[in-house]
Amino acid sequence: MPATLKVDPQRRTVLSVFHGRVTGDDIVKHQNVIAADPHFQANFADIVDFSAVSITEIDDKALGTLAGKHSIFDDGVPHVIVAPANLPFAAAMKYRDLSRQSRPNLHVVRTLGEARQLLDQLGYRLTSD
Secondary structure (H helix, E strand, O other), rough: OEEEEEEEEEEEEEEEEOOOOOOOHHHHHHHHHHHOOOOOOOEEEEEEEEEEEEEEEEHHHHHHHHHHHOOOOOHHHHHHEEEHHHHHHHHHHHHHHHHOOOOOEEEEEHHHHHHHHHHHHHOOOOOOO
């Protein structure tokens, strides 16, 4: 799977960094990887970073499937998608619109710095590495 997972109990964050070619199926399956991590807690902030993605093949079906599933995270936690390139950014914005009911605190930003700033404002801290 083209993703690295960092669960940080001290900072209460889950950071998923996708790289290379990413499909909708990769993203849907990644939820199981997060839930299986022994350090995962549903009240952690969810950060998904697409900065290292070179090819995005995320279709509307995958976005709808993920948006329609109940989140593995608690309702009140922030979900932040970092998408610097136009194609993942457009998909993230579409996902945000589809997820209004299941993930009301979903934010889409262009840089990891913006994600850090947003999380700081919400009382979370993103790892520095």
